[in-house]
Amino acid sequence: MRSMTGFSREDASADWGRLELELRTVNQRHLDLNFQLAAPLRSLEPAFREQLRGRIQRGKVDITLRYFPEQQEGALRLDSDRLEHLQRAMEEVEQRIVGIAQPTTLDVLQWPGVIASSAANAQALEEGAVALFQQGLEALEQAREREGARLADIIRERLGAIEQEVAAIRALLPSIIERQRQLLVERANAASLDLDEHRLGAEVAMLVQRADVAEELDRLTSHVSEIRHQLGSQQPVGRRLDFLVQELNREANTLASKSVVKETTHRAVELKVLIEQIREQVQNVE
Known part of the structure; x- marks a missing residue:
């Protein structure tokens, strides 16, 4: 299991200069890729985008690749086309913004x-950038897996606590029914009502039906088991876990609505707290 949150920072140096790569991911429902590549490397964006789509299913991913050219000895060769485009852009800016400061020759x-x-340096630079991207992507995946393992441990801990609450409610059920029966008899006696065994049995049966939460407890146990199974999956499980947590919460709400004594009400509240804690962690799972 992998988290949608991760970070990696890598750099590389060669004759062409130095590259710095940062990959940062945060949680988001869908995959959102944001590139900031140095100008000489922008042509690599489609290839990088394809690789990311093949290895990351969802989350917001920021990719920043900076390039610092190596200072070359000897004469410099200017790119005439690039210089002409820059000149046109500067002239247009001057027409739109009066009095703007002029760039120096060094600025240009x-x-x-x-x-x-x-061409040789350009090709070597691209090859270096591709290799660095592969290195950074591997480091990012490792970071996401480490964070995913931490999230899985937290979720398993909360699942264990849910199982304890479910077991405690199961153990309470027989005493709850008997206590409700005694309370019903005491109220009938206090009101001087003649409550025969047949009528008492019918009233108790109604109480049992109202307080019967065996199905809810069974479904809670089943959902907990399925979540444990999903935590061991090799595939992205975030959306499935999100659905299962919603089902856990649905059963906890039903359990609370059927509660007839404060003990089960308290247990139902504890269940909802634990489920919410799991939901917060699941929001970060890919």
Whole structure:
């Protein structure tokens, strides 16, 4: 099981310069990929996007790849097309914003792509970026798996507590029915009512029917078992866990509505607290 929350930071250096990669993921219902790639590497976005879609099912993913070129000795070669496009953009800005400060020659030279790199360096840079992305993606998955294991431990702990509450309610049921029967007799006597055994049996039967929560307890136990099974799955289970938690909450609400004594009411409230704690963790599961 993997968490939707994770982070990795990797860097690489070679003759072409230095690369810094950051991958950050947070929980979200669907997959949302946000790229911020250095200008010379933007052509790699489709390939990176395809890889991420194959390995991450949902969550918001921020991908930041920075490039710091190596200072080369000798003459610099300018990219004429890039420089012409930049000049046109600056002229348009000057027409729209009067009095804007003019860029210096150094500012222009530092603009991404103005200084052309050789084809060999460009290819080596892309190869380095691809390798770094693979390294960062592996580190991100490991971080998400570690966080997922931590979430699974928390969920299992809460499931154990739910099982204890269910067992306690089961143990209370016989005494609850007998206590309600005694209370019914005491009230009848206090009101000087003649409550024969047949009538008493009918009233007790109605109480038993109202207070019978065996089915709810059975379904709670079944859902807990299924959640435990899903925690060991090798596939993304976040949506399935979310559904199962909703079913747990539904049974806990029914249990509370059928409660006839404060003991079961208290247990039902404890169940809802535990289920809510599980739901908070499940929101981060992929």
